[in-house]
Amino acid sequence: MGLLHAWRMQKLVSDARTAYRRGDASFLAGFDxxxxxxxxxxxxxxxxxxxxxxxxxxxxxxxxxQPFLASVQIDFMRRE
Incomplete structure (x- = not known):
């Protein structure tokens, strides 16, 4: 795994934590x-x-x- 990939994963996890703390009902992740x-x-x-x-x-x-052209979209819902 390269440094750029590690940074992107760290940012993704940080964004997911922020959205969860904010109380968002859903979170969208994806990659090209x-x-x-x-x-x-x-x-x-x-x-x-x-x-x-x-x-x-x-x-x-x-x-x-779900695939979308040259990308993948991953949808998450808040677990209660």
Missing amino acids: IDSRARVSMKAIRKEIDKIITAVEPIGWECVSV
């Missing part, structure tokens, strides 16, 4: 897929799992994972 490089579905699934594993312990529950 580099269309210039060949990216395997295995690598995409691995990235999705990393994001879900990092965000769910904060108090969010993953409710959907």
